[in-house]
Amino acid sequence: MSESIKYVLGEESxxxxxxxxxxxxxxxxxxxxxxxxLQPLGPDDLAPLFxxxxxxxxxxxxxxxxxxxxxxxxxxxxxxxxxxxARRLEKALDTPARIYYKYEGVSPAGSHKPNTAVAQAFxxxxxxxxxxxxxxxxxxxxxxxxxxxxxxxxxxxxYMVRVSYDQKPYRRALMETYGARCxxxxxxxxxxxxxxxAQRPDHPGSLGxxxxxxxxxxAQRADTNYSLGSVLNHVLLHQTVIGQEAMAQMExxxxxxxxxxxxxxxxxxxxxLAFPFLGAQLRGGKKARFVAIEPEACPxxxxxxxxxxxxxxxxLTPLTKMHTLGSTFTPPGFHxxxxxYHGMAPLISHIRExxxxxxxxxxxxxxxxxGVQFARAEGIIPAPEANHAVxxxxxxxxxxxxxxxxxSILFNLCGHGHFDMQAYSQFHSGKLTDQSYEESELAMALAxxxxxxx
Amino acid sequence: MSESIKYVLGEESxxxxxxxxxxxxxxxxxxxxxxxxLQPLGPDDLAPLFxxxxxxxxxxxxxxxxxxxxxxxxxxxxxxxxxxxARRLEKALDTPARIYYKYEGVSPAGSHKPNTAVAQAFxxxxxxxxxxxxxxxxxxxxxxxxxxxxxxxxxxxxYMVRVSYDQKPYRRALMETYGARCxxxxxxxxxxxxxxxAQRPDHPGSLGxxxxxxxxxxAQRADTNYSLGSVLNHVLLHQTVIGQEAMAQMExxxxxxxxxxxxxxxxxxxxxLAFPFLGAQLRGGKKARFVAIEPEACPxxxxxxxxxxxxxxxxLTPLTKMHTLGSTFTPPGFHxxxxxYHGMAPLISHIRExxxxxxxxxxxxxxxxxGVQFARAEGIIPAPEANHAVxxxxxxxxxxxxxxxxxSILFNLCGHGHFDMQAYSQFHSGKLTDQSYEESELAMALAxxxxxxx
Numbered sequence: 054m055s056e057s058i059k060y061v062l063g064e065e066s067x068x069x070x071x072x073x074x075x076x077x078x079x080x081x082x083x084x085x086x087x088x089x090x091l092q093p094l095g096p097d098d099l100a101p102l103f104x105x106x107x108x109x110x111x112x113x114x115x116x117x118x119x120x121x122x123x124x125x126x127x128x129x130x131x132x133x134x135x136x137x138x139a140r141r142l143e144k145a146l147d148t149p150a151r152i153y154y155k156y157e158g159v160s161p162a163g164s165h166k167p168n169t170a171v172a173q174a175f176x177x178x179x180x181x182x183x184x185x186x187x188x189x190x191x192x193x194x195x196x197x198x199x200x201x202x203x204x205x206x207x208x209x210x211x212y213m214v215r216v217s218y219d220q221k222p223y224r225r226a227l228m229e230t231y232g233a234r235c236x237x238x239x240x241x242x243x244x245x246x247x248x249x250x251a252q253r254p255d256h257p258g259s260l261g262x263x264x265x266x267x268x269x270x271x272a273q274r275a276d277t278n279y280s281l282g283s284v285l286n287h288v289l290l291h292q293t294v295i296g297q298e299a300m301a302q303m304e305x306x307x308x309x310x311x312x313x314x315x316x317x318x319x320x321x322x323x324x325x326l327a328f329p330f331l332g333a334q335l336r337g338g339k340k341a342r343f344v345a346i347e348p349e350a351c352p353x354x355x356x357x358x359x360x361x362x363x364x365x366x367x368x369l370t371p372l373t374k375m376h377t378l379g380s381t382f383t384p385p386g387f388h389x390x391x392x393x394y395h396g397m398a399p400l401i402s403h404i405r406e407x408x409x410x411x412x413x414x415x416x417x418x419x420x421x422x423x424g425v426q427f428a429r430a431e432g433i434i435p436a437p438e439a440n441h442a443v444x445x446x447x448x449x450x451x452x453x454x455x456x457x458x459x460x461s462i463l464f465n466l467c468g469h470g471h472f473d474m475q476a477y478s479q480f481h482s483g484k485l486t487d488q489s490y491e492e493s494e495l496a497m498a499l500a501x502x503x504x505x506x507x
Numbered sequence: 508m509s510e511s512i513k514y515v516l517g518e519e520s521x522x523x524x525x526x527x528x529x530x531x532x533x534x535x536x537x538x539x540x541x542x543x544x545l546q547p548l549g550p551d552d553l554a555p556l557f558x559x560x561x562x563x564x565x566x567x568x569x570x571x572x573x574x575x576x577x578x579x580x581x582x583x584x585x586x587x588x589x590x591x592x593a594r595r596l597e598k599a600l601d602t603p604a605r606i607y608y609k610y611e612g613v614s615p616a617g618s619h620k621p622n623t624a625v626a627q628a629f630x631x632x633x634x635x636x637x638x639x640x641x642x643x644x645x646x647x648x649x650x651x652x653x654x655x656x657x658x659x660x661x662x663x664x665x666y667m668v669r670v671s672y673d674q675k676p677y678r679r680a681l682m683e684t685y686g687a688r689c690x691x692x693x694x695x696x697x698x699x700x701x702x703x704x705a706q707r708p709d710h711p712g713s714l715g716x717x718x719x720x721x722x723x724x725x726a727q728r729a730d731t732n733y734s735l736g737s738v739l740n741h742v743l744l745h746q747t748v749i750g751q752e753a754m755a756q757m758e759x760x761x762x763x764x765x766x767x768x769x770x771x772x773x774x775x776x777x778x779x780l781a782f783p784f785l786g787a788q789l790r791g792g793k794k795a796r797f798v799a800i801e802p803e804a805c806p807x808x809x810x811x812x813x814x815x816x817x818x819x820x821x822x823l824t825p826l827t828k829m830h831t832l833g834s835t836f837t838p839p840g841f842h843x844x845x846x847x848y849h850g851m852a853p854l855i856s857h858i859r860e861x862x863x864x865x866x867x868x869x870x871x872x873x874x875x876x877x878g879v880q881f882a883r884a885e886g887i888i889p890a891p892e893a894n895h896a897v898x899x900x901x902x903x904x905x906x907x908x909x910x911x912x913x914x915s916i917l918f919n920l921c922g923h924g925h926f927d928m929q930a931y932s933q934f935h936s937g938k939l940t941d942q943s944y945e946e947s948e949l950a951m952a953l954a955x956x957x958x959x960x961x
Contacts, residue, residue, distance in 0.1 A: 225932075432654050
């Protein structure tokens, strides 16, 4: 027990730039397309929704993008985040593997999401915007933007997927504590929402629908912008502070990961941890395996089609090439609400096609079992989303045990589960079940993919 | 914004000993008495409930008590905790005061309680104990002991005050995630519980009753001990890591607190922050004001009598001299469940009598208003208990503004409110109200104080 288990960096080690993986890729990712013309999107097409600074980041090919001073100033409240060696978990698993986790749950909103929320709020305020509208699944993103909005004096309005809104009332209370307004989606406040409710009044919602509602609202007012918590290049970019810190911390531990694991919904926390390591590898550095873990009930990377698709259900967004289950696909209401998205980040999808990363899907009960085992060993209660990464890391550690190899496994514990205890309650009382989508619904959603000439 | 707002110490700065205030007091505190003989308690009287190491700490007059290696090893997961300068709150209040807060919510269970839970679990395991029984109010203590039990391989059973059990179902889920068993108190499992339920089947419970149940269970089995989360000398002792770290951090900030604020239920978080500063003052160091904040609905320090009383309702515990509302007093079911105790730590009561500290009481709505203002400025959602300290600190800062003085205010943000969002929901929807006890009930409880010859 005398070796260090916690690797802590000083404030001076908060990254000074975000790392842009695109600069190091052997092949540029396909461009986003305008939904009307099907031509590559220009910066002006995005201007009604985003400030120009973020649009430039979205298409940048620069390797390093400087983090503005006021953003780093806010980061200092919780960054650098700790990296832990999970010695007690290793012991419980009786594995020769060395397990490390980067813990992003120390942020005020309890996840990695403030890394980009703060940046987005900053750039929007700089651009004179007064109000941000967004969607949220489990509420981690909505509460993060609410937090960032409170700091920068921006109004925040959040469309929250109804099934999560009902499952997680306390995430809503958190957003309201930060001063944001939270609306269950589909709602009667937008055309897209009303159209969905007309078809199915008890619709459980989906991230795709909530995005439609938020985009619709944002497009209506000049002082209002839209803000997205994952998927887009600039969001993944902002998350790379995670991996940059983790690289320095693995160096402190005098180790290097053989396997890097993260859960993927839109892909931002996985990207945040993995991209700096992957970039180093692409520039000739050490090699690692990168494993993305997704829910079996919403398996875009493992079961989706790599195709151009809309980011939202009402087809208000540009088309991006990504692994998608179809923009009309409504995943079952499992607890990892942050992973209930029909598509995968275009950049993650692209590197999956380049075979730079692996992907695997798990059902939720097995993930909660892993999460409880982790909590009893390490003391931290993971968010349901993070339980997917925990399960992935445990499975890798058990593989090491079977194979008798001592590898180093690093995973992103992207958030705590303090606002998700209803799911744990259900798990403890034996009421948590695995959920599956209808194969026919998936087939229909895939059949409805837009037709884009090659 | 260029000055540091977070003061972080390295692992090597985790205190190596606990600080015992008794060593520096001008007058020794009155002894605890045996409930039968009314004679000063001997170590053997406590042996059925506590391991000898803790009993020795309970009566020690040594200034420094070494922290065992395995306890420090666990502390390293989250200690040293950060100390923040609340610049954004200062700005919101437009105060010339400098406000600092020590943040104990970074522990796995989310409060200061693991500081003593880990120590107690360690000493009990060393003594061959296999099972710990305890009570909990809001659940912060119960979940902390559940966490510590999981680390040291001890079974944990928690009697949780019914009103909190009903208000905070997710704290129970947390305890169960750590592997503990949680029972609503008063319960049918003990004689004390059954006696209360016979009188009033819908009794909301109180910490005094839950203590009776836990003590009764612990006394029945040789492999089982009792564990208390506040009040006792050894518990306050373990919390002094907070103040020792804060002293080093205030030095980093090149400042010294004029006022030190903490909330008080049993008194342990206030003691943890205040005692090291108070000890330094008693040894001739700088002076500060020490302000204990308690709930108006359970005001032991401001409205209680300084007298010998039982720690529990069924009168199974020793008698200690303390500020008490009477052991049969049942406080209304306000949200700061951790402050719903009829008595105050004997050591805090003693220094209140010595006029070394001040005390003040607030109603809960004002405390939640302060908590929401704090959250919007600083990003952290305080526990309802901690909101009392936040309110106390804000009032001191506003006093500085009125008086035009630039003082330094340090308070203990003893835990986050992630498991208390129902209370915030109620607050946001305007349903949270202040609660008052019946004056007649207080009079009756005080009239029932045991008669102890001087």
